[in-house]
Amino acid sequence: MAHLASSYESYETFLNGADAIWTVDLGALNSSGVSGTAIVATSTDEDGSSYLNVAISGTGLTPDQVHAQHVHGRFDASGNPIDSVSPTLADDADLDGMVEVLEGVGKYGDVLLPLVSPEGGDMPMADRNGTVSFLQSYDLDDAANFFSPVTGTDYTADDIMPLALREIVLHGVQVPDGLGEGTDGEVDGGTNGYTGILPAAAGEIESATLDEALAILGEQRATASAKFVLGGGRDVIDTGVGDDTVFAGSGDDEIAGGSDNDMLFGVGGDDLLYGNAGDDTIFGGLGEDTIYGGDGDDDLRGRQNDDVMYGVGGDDIMQGNGGDDVMLGGGGNDTMFGGSGDDAMEGRIGDDKLFGVDGDDKLQGNDGDDVVFGGSGNDTAFGGSGDDLMRGGDGDDKIYGVDGNDDIAGGTGNDTLAGGSGDDTVLGEDGDDQINGLSGNDLLVGGNGADMILGGTGLDIIGGGAGDDTISGGAGADEFHFDAGTGSDIILDFTQGDDVISFLDDGAIAFANSSENDTRGDSDLAAADFDTISTVADIDTGNDQQVIFSTGGLDDAMAASGADVEAYLAVNDGEDSYIYYDEDWSDTAGRELVATLEDVSTALTVSDFDVY
Structure with missing residues (x-):
C-alpha cells in the first residue's frame, strides 16, 4: 500500500490497510488546559518500504504559535526500552511551578522522533482558536528522521519500538507573569509569556483496534483547524x-x-x-x-x-x-x-x-561544523555533531558542545560550559564559571574569576587562570597548569604517578635548566632545578633550584631564610600538599599560596612536576 497523503480521506484509506494501530489520549501538563488525541500506525508499501503514520489533534493550545511535538522514550542502563509515563508537578525540581523539558525527561525519556515535516523540518502551528491538526508520514528506513534536538543523540526506527512503551509530548505553554520568581529555570518569575519548550500535553501510546482509531479520526476531522484544511479565508x-x-x-x-x-x-x-x-x-x-x-x-x-x-x-x-x-x-x-x-x-x-x-x-x-555566538543576554547553546566554534558573549550563558572537537568560550558573566565528547577547548574568560570537559582529551582554562573546573574522562590539560579556582581532573592522567600571581587554586583529586603540576616557563620564574620535550609525566625540568631542604633557611643561594621540597613540617618550611632565591616550595603536612611561591624567601609576608592538593598526604617528588 502507498504511504500517507496529507488529508483525512487518505488517512482513513490507510487505516483500513494498516499493519498495526495505536492511539494516544493527550492530557494537559503545566496547567495548560490542552487536550487532544493522536493516532499512530505502521504500513508497508508495495516495494517493502515501511512507514510510520501519525495524526494529531490538539485543542486549547496557545493561538498562532508554533508547537513542537515529539515521540519520547526511555531506556534502562543496558539500552533496553522501558515504559514512559507522563510527569507530574512532583517532578518540578527547581520549584518554579512548571515541569520543564529536562525535568520531564526522567519520566518520558529523550526525544526519539521529532514530529515535523521530514521535507522541511516544519513544526505545526496552532490556529487563532488554539487548535493544531497534523498529519504526517515517516520513512522508517530513513535514519535522518530519528534524533533528539535536546541531547543531539541520533536514533533509529528500532529505538522507538515497541511503541506501546513510548509517549507523545506536545510543547508550548503561555506562562503567567511572575511564576517561578526566585528560581533559575526556564520560568524565571519575570514577564514569562509564551515559552515554546515547556511541555503542554502528553500521553502514552496504547494499542487500539481499527474501529477505535476510525472513531478518533472522525473526531479529529470534525475539529480540524481551518488553517490546516481550508486556509481560513x-x-x-x-x-x-x-x-x-x-x-x-x-x-x-x-x-x-x-x-x-x-x-x-x-x-x-x-x-x-x-x-x-x-x-x-x-x-x-x-x-x-x-x-x-x-x-x-x-x-x-x-x-x-x-x-x-x-x-x-x-x-x-x-x-x-x-x-x-x-x-x-x-x-x-x-x-x-x-x-x-x-x-x-x-x-x-x-x-x-x-x-x-x-x-x-x-x-x-x-x-x-557550526559557528554559534550568543551575543548579549543569558543564552543557551548546543553545538551538536561536528567541530563547532561557540561563544557566549555577555550574560550568564549555558553552552554545550555535545559531539565533536569544539572550541568554546564563555565571555563575560557567570557561565556554564560543557565540552561533551571529543577533544574540546573550553575557556571560561570573565566571571565565576562552571566548566566540564566531560569525555575526551580537553584543554580547560577558567580565565578570570573563581571558577569550578571538572576535567571528566580523558587526558586533560587544566588551568584555572586568574582567581581562586576549584579543580577536579577526573579520570585519566591530567596536567594542571599554574603560574604565580594568578590566584590560589584547589585540586580535589591529584593522583601521584598519573597527574602532573606544570609551571609556566618564563612566567613568574624563568626556569634556568628546563628543556622542551613535551612528554607528560617526564619532567621538562632538569635535576638542577630541584632541591630538598628541612627549612627555608637551608636554601642554597648559589644554585638555580626553582622547585624546592620541604622534608620538615609546614612551620619549619615557612621560616624566613634571608636567602635571595626565587622559587616554588612544595610542602606536605601529612594530610594535604601545598605549593608556595616567593620571589626571594626573605620575608614570610610575601609568600604566595599557589595551589592546595587536597588529600595528597605523601610528599611530592620530581616526577610530579613539569613546565609548559
Whole structure:
C-alpha cells in the first residue's frame, strides 16, 4: 500500500490497510488546559518500504504559535526500552511551578522522533482558536528522521519500538507573569509569556483496534483547524513562473513565490509566505508571520513581532529583528541573526552560523561544523555533531558542545560550559564559571574569576587562570597548569604517578635548566632545578633550584631564610600538599599560596612536576 497523503480521506484509506494501530489520549501538563488525541500506525508499501503514520489533534493550545511535538522514550542502563509515563508537578525540581523539558525527561525519556515535516523540518502551528491538526508520514528506513534536538543523540526506527512503551509530548505553554520568581529555570518569575519548550500535553501510546482509531479520526476531522484544511479565508497569491515582486497588504495573507527568484512583502497582518524554488527575498512585515524559504539560497527577514522562519533547502540567511523569533535552518549552510528579543534558532543540517545578538536566546547547531555566538543576554547553546566554534558573549550563558572537537568560550558573566565528547577547548574568560570537559582529551582554562573546573574522562590539560579556582581532573592522567600571581587554586583529586603540576616557563620564574620535550609525566625540568631542604633557611643561594621540597613540617618550611632565591616550595603536612611561591624567601609576608592538593598526604617528588 502507498504511504500517507496529507488529508483525512487518505488517512482513513490507510487505516483500513494498516499493519498495526495505536492511539494516544493527550492530557494537559503545566496547567495548560490542552487536550487532544493522536493516532499512530505502521504500513508497508508495495516495494517493502515501511512507514510510520501519525495524526494529531490538539485543542486549547496557545493561538498562532508554533508547537513542537515529539515521540519520547526511555531506556534502562543496558539500552533496553522501558515504559514512559507522563510527569507530574512532583517532578518540578527547581520549584518554579512548571515541569520543564529536562525535568520531564526522567519520566518520558529523550526525544526519539521529532514530529515535523521530514521535507522541511516544519513544526505545526496552532490556529487563532488554539487548535493544531497534523498529519504526517515517516520513512522508517530513513535514519535522518530519528534524533533528539535536546541531547543531539541520533536514533533509529528500532529505538522507538515497541511503541506501546513510548509517549507523545506536545510543547508550548503561555506562562503567567511572575511564576517561578526566585528560581533559575526556564520560568524565571519575570514577564514569562509564551515559552515554546515547556511541555503542554502528553500521553502514552496504547494499542487500539481499527474501529477505535476510525472513531478518533472522525473526531479529529470534525475539529480540524481551518488553517490546516481550508486556509481560513485569507487572501491567497501564487506568483507562478518569473521573478515576481508581491506586496500582500494588511490582511492575513498567503503568498507562494513559485519557481524563480521572487521578492515577497507581507506588510500587515499575520502572513504565511512561501518562497518555494529560486533564490527568494522575503520580508515579514508588521504581523506575526510564518516564512518558508523553500529551495534556493533565500534571504528571510522578520520585523518587529514574533516570526517563524524555515530555511528548508539552500544556503539561507535569516534575520529575526524584533520580537521573539523561531528560525529553523534546514538542509544547507545557513546563517541566522536573532536580533532583539528572546529567539530560538536551530541550524539542522549543514555548517551553520547562528548569532543570537540581543535577548536570552536558545541556539542549536545540530549537524555540521557550526559557528554559534550568543551575543548579549543569558543564552543557551548546543553545538551538536561536528567541530563547532561557540561563544557566549555577555550574560550568564549555558553552552554545550555535545559531539565533536569544539572550541568554546564563555565571555563575560557567570557561565556554564560543557565540552561533551571529543577533544574540546573550553575557556571560561570573565566571571565565576562552571566548566566540564566531560569525555575526551580537553584543554580547560577558567580565565578570570573563581571558577569550578571538572576535567571528566580523558587526558586533560587544566588551568584555572586568574582567581581562586576549584579543580577536579577526573579520570585519566591530567596536567594542571599554574603560574604565580594568578590566584590560589584547589585540586580535589591529584593522583601521584598519573597527574602532573606544570609551571609556566618564563612566567613568574624563568626556569634556568628546563628543556622542551613535551612528554607528560617526564619532567621538562632538569635535576638542577630541584632541591630538598628541612627549612627555608637551608636554601642554597648559589644554585638555580626553582622547585624546592620541604622534608620538615609546614612551620619549619615557612621560616624566613634571608636567602635571595626565587622559587616554588612544595610542602606536605601529612594530610594535604601545598605549593608556595616567593620571589626571594626573605620575608614570610610575601609568600604566595599557589595551589592546595587536597588529600595528597605523601610528599611530592620530581616526577610530579613539569613546565609548559
